[in-house]
Amino acid sequence: MRVKVPQTIVTFPSGSEIVVYNYLTKDAITCAPADTYWLTVAPDWTSIEDILVAHPHFEPQSLQHEIKALVDLGILLEEGSSNAVKEANYNHSWELGRAAGFFHFAVMDNEYADLSESVSRQKHRTLADPSPDLFWRNSDKAISLPKCNRAESQPLFDVMLKRRTNRNALPDSISLPELSECLYAGLGVVGFVKSETCLLPLKLTPSGGARNPFEAFVWARNVSDVSPGIYHYSGLDHSLEKLATDTSQLPMDLFKGQDWTDNMPAIIFLVAELRRTSWKYNDPNAYRVVLIEAGHIAQNMMLACANNNLTTCPTAALSHRHVSALLGLSDITQTPIYALLVGKPGANSDVILEPGIQNCHPTSHWAA
Template identity: 30%
Template sequence: MQSEFRLRRCSVLFVEPRETLDLDLAGLLAGGDALASRCRWVALAPHLGAEVEIDDDELAALGRIGETPWRRHSDLASTTRPEVLARLLDLGLLISDAAPHEAMRRRDDLVRGTHWRALSAVAHMFSRWRGTDVADDARITRDRTLADLVDEYGLPPPHRVQCGEARIDLPDCEATALDRLLRSRTTCRNFDSRSELAPADFAAVLKRVFASHAVSEPLAGVRVIKRANPSGGGLHPLEAYLLLRGVQGVAAGLYHYDVVGHALEPLALLDAATATALAERFVAGQTYLSGAHALVVIAARFQRTFWKYRNHAKAYRVLLLEAGHVSQNIYLAATELGLGAFITAAINEGDIEQAFGLDPLEQGPIAVCGFGIRARRCDVPEFDPLGVVWDESGTQR
């Protein structure tokens, strides 16, 4: 390493005082508390993508070293022990301008260059899953019934809010095709994986949801698209990455959708077993969703939106909202064709990123949607109180 290298703190860092509770049998036998509380400092730095534990000396040192000016190692060593500096450098919480630390410096530069809002970057990077199965999550596993939840949590907050006694009744609207469409939208958890989705239906959903209606160039070199959903700043940062396993005439595999050319870009072909396993992995073991013929990963290109909304408190929220718009359009486009659709946020982002080669600081999955042909029988519960999709015996109408 060059003799006089310089250091600064990584650009985004939050430190959480994390409590761990352990059973304290000795304390209990001595007549004290059954639980012993242990606190430690957990550093959350988005460029690392993984939590790291630090001690009091390291925390204090990080509080003394800013993230902007580069400072000579020898200057910092006058107030901070060299072994503390060395460990923070090893952890990647201090960034160095020396050649051996170039890889970590690039990760940190990516956070700076993407103009992430610090809190948003932490929320994004540390809410991602890899290899998670919802069956292992006691809060959402289907083994826990509604009655179990009420037993444990009491009743949920009421289903409606009413503000005072006064009322101004509003006129009803005449039912239109839009009403019929909206009322038949039902999250599908029963796909007929043995059948094949017609290519025309598959293409129609993608076109209606993701395809650009027009490309305009308001200023030389600045191109914007018009599409079905609204978009913060008109920047349309959401991409469709696809895992296809049941579209007639299209080999199972990973694809990207070209929104201007209305075309599939093949990324990797998969054999049937691998495609099935990967689909299950994407949706965290929810096999009733992974049976869909087409899975659509809605991924945000952060740089596109943050180009305008730099370090902006609302920018990340805008991306999440947009994904909701896109999801609703997938539901509606599929429903109109008599297909089933779903959305899930219980996804293994890390596995999806790996499969498609996405860097989560630049381009991250927000949700996975899917659509395809409904099964004849409703084996996994769906919410269809009007009986639009299923009859009383659970057979498709």
């Protein structure tokens, strides 16, 4: 048996102890500072016999036992194990550095508070530590800007004003042309630009280095003229290809138990192929670039839907593991980031107030 310390270990203090955390597998132990020595004994594949030989002052059986325990806890890798394969994939494919890797894997599939827990936590916190202001004001020295021509004369503003998150979808289907416009607005290829090395696709949204890392997958649940199933959207071909027929799964299982998602006729998953961006930019800030782009794409999709009087509800509360399984993604650099749930809007249950100074205090809602 050969063992190795994974590249994806980070350590940090916790009181007088040290937490050793493998962010790729999410395994963690807390140990005495001296025990972190064992993280240095096998920087590459090393047999247990060689470790024993290098530590003659240790009783071999108990040392062997310790090493096996660290393997079982996910802190040391055993050659050929599933964790070792995972780490080899990471070493081969992850080009965005340790800081982005730590963030990316550590936040995946995390627990979310449900709505009532979240509300009660916020109410409780409001009492002792009110929310920071949700906007910054200017002084009376500021230049007043001319009123924006809102809906009256500007169709763009008209559409932007129509976009609203409404989680209450009617049981109606959405049409294929409506879905088509939404996908095209976000990811349709509208041209190419020549770079030093290749032709880069241009879309209706900007992309860092025109690397366009995103793909869209659609779970069509109730779209006219489309049989239910999981589809891939090709922005170049502007077509949908079926990958799987409808699943017995419920959307809420993919969205951390948010039950309103079960009523939505179409679900769009935005999946990043991180290597498209990291091929050019191999620094952790490129990870931010990818996340920013998800916002651009989603906004265009949401506006296209608003233009067709559809509601789109965005969510980042994904069960990444379940979504990846549903979409058949296995490469660690292909990662679901964001989802949009599209439907015909019913009555919006959100309380929406007109802008006005009386609504400016973030806690005024609770007090009311």
